[in-house]
Amino acid sequence: MPAPDDLALAIGARVREERRRRDWTLDQLAEASTVSRRMLVTVEQGAANPSIATLLRLSDALGIGLPELVAPPRSAAAEITRAGTGALLWQGEHGGRGVLVATSPGPLVHELWHWTMQPGDQLASDPHRPGCRELLQVLEGAVVLAVGDERHELAAGDAIAFAGDEPHVYSCAGDAPAAFSMTVLEPAGPAAEPGTPTTHVARS
Template sequence: MESQPDPLAQAIGVRVKRERIARGWTLDQLAERSGVSRRMIVNVEQGAANPSLETLLRISDALGMGLPALVEPPAPKTAKVTRAGEGATLWRGEQGGFGMLMAGTEPPNVVELWEWVLAPGDRHESDAHASGTREMLLVTEGAVTVSVGNDAYDLVVGDTVSFYADIEHTYVNAQESRARLVLCAYEPGVGIAHGAETDND
């Protein structure tokens, strides 16, 4: 029996289509701006796919809206509480880990707060993010190796690392026990360049 797309995938699809149409873009135009295939965008908009984290980042950057605005409903200008386990799970590891977006801000300067759990043997490889993006993480359980470009850093509980994430980077749990991280990502100027391009089209 074919598995059904989850509610998050369907909600993301609705938002992508709404934002694309609001900009007057065709599927081909969004595909060209994002570097994501037209077929994948169609699948995303129909809620028929559970897109990878990298695909969501490419689409949200192309739309100039930032990842939190793509995956979370608009928040009122009051405190927003996300209970444990209720964030948007946007990555699942082959060994059972996950990456969950817990909170985020709106453009143009987008801040994302993540909870990451890496099961033993889990590995997350990330493409280079938009220029100027930074990541900071704190290990709260276990141990993890963070590679940034050609450099690798072995971290244990209480250790932190911060780096520019506009180059390839990887998180690996090579230990025999679970690792847990709190990660903050900062992406400045989201939507500014895209807005200028739209005005000039």
């Protein structure tokens, strides 16, 4: 798995590159993404490990999608993510981990994630971009998934498809660790103009 500092430097370079390609100032990107100018400076310098929520705001504002923001440059028709080399983008308070292990570019962006959660870990998400769908299969333990007003209890082997453009919460159920794989399918969107509110708010 890439060292956090290496990932932060790569993300910072990509944000700076995309901002300059649009001829945007830091203030313009801050306005479009609702990420503070101070945070943008630290991100572009590679001095911060931004949360998934921050990464999503930046990817929405730049119109490139989360996978393109965090992935290394593409150089082949087939790309392999070796065990332990995925991008660690979430860490739970009790030791859980969310790793982005594979991606595919748009127009329909695909993200493949591997999640582990310890008892007490929970991940709350605001709605993603309209049209987003998520597919989840529990590999070990048990997971409670709340989507809008619905609550679903999932055991090992269970799978669910649901609307990612609804508020949703993943929780480790019971006293044993849980693991699940998840695929996110999200329509790619154009870059936001400065001053345009983003709809893809947070995933952590």
